[in-house]
Amino acid sequence: MLCCVCKQKEATVHLTQIDGEKMQKVDLCEDCAKEKGVNDPSSFSLADMLVGLGVSQETEESSGGAELRCPQCGFTQADFKKAGRLGCAQCYETFYEGLEALLKSMHKGTRHKGKTPVSQRGSQGLRERISGLQKKLDRAVADEDFEQAAQLRDELKAARTKLTEMAP
Numbered sequence: 001m002l003c004c005v006c007k008q009k010e011a012t013v014h015l016t017q018i019d020g021e022k023m024q025k026v027d028l029c030e031d032c033a034k035e036k037g038v039n040d041p042s043s044f045s046l047a048d049m050l051v052g053l054g055v056s057q058e059t060e061e062s063s064g065g066a067e068l069r070c071p072q073c074g075f076t077q078a079d080f081k082k083a084g085r086l087g088c089a090q091c092y093e094t095f096y097e098g099l100e101a102l103l104k105s106m107h108k109g110t111r112h113k114g115k116t117p118v119s120q121r122g123s124q125g126l127r128e129r130i131s132g133l134q135k136k137l138d139r140a141v142a143d144e145d146f147e148q149a150a151q152l153r154d155e156l157k158a159a160r161t162k163l164t165e166m167a168p
Contacts, residue, residue: 003029070094123166130159 001011004027011027067076071094075087086092092099116124133156140149 001027003027003032005029005032005035068094123163126159126163126166130156130163133159 003009003011009029013028013033015026069076070091072090073087137152
C-alpha cells in the first residue's frame with residue numbers, strides 16, 4: 001500500500017478515524033509520518049490530524065477568512081493547531097462552532113460529566129431524577145395544572161425517601 005501523501009513509498013504508519021458510521025483511513029510512509037509529527041509524541045498535534053474533518057477550515061470560512069482570536073488570552077486557530085490544546089476557558093466559547101463538531105466526533109457528547117464511584121452511581125441518578133421532578137413540579141404549579149402537580153409531588157416525595165434510605 002502506497003503513502004497517501006507522497007504516493008511513492010510503502011505506507012508503514014496507518015491512522016484510522018471513525019466518525020459516526022464513517023471511517024477514514026490515512027496511510028503514511030515513514031518519512032511523511034515524521035514530517036507530519038506522527039512519530040514524535042511531543043510534536044504530534046491531534047488538531048493537525050483532524051483537519052481532515054474540516055473543523056479548522058469551517059471556522060475560518062464562517063468568520064469570513066479572518067482568523068478568530070480569543071479576547072482573553074489571544075489564542076488563535078493556528079495556535080490550537082500547533083499546540084493541540086486551547087489557551088484558556090474563554091477559548092471554548094470563542095471557538096465553539098468548530099470545537100462542537102470536533103468534540104462530538106471524539107467523545108460521546110460535548111458536556112463533561114466526569115466519573116462517579118460505583119458506590120454513588122445509584123444515588124447520583126436518583127438526585128438527577130429528583131431535580132428533574134422538582135422542575136416539572138414547579139412548571140405544573142406555574143401552569144396551574146394541580147392534578148399533575150399532585151402526582152409529581154408524590155413521586156418527588158417517594159424519590160427523596162428512597163434517597164435518604166440509600167445514604168449511609
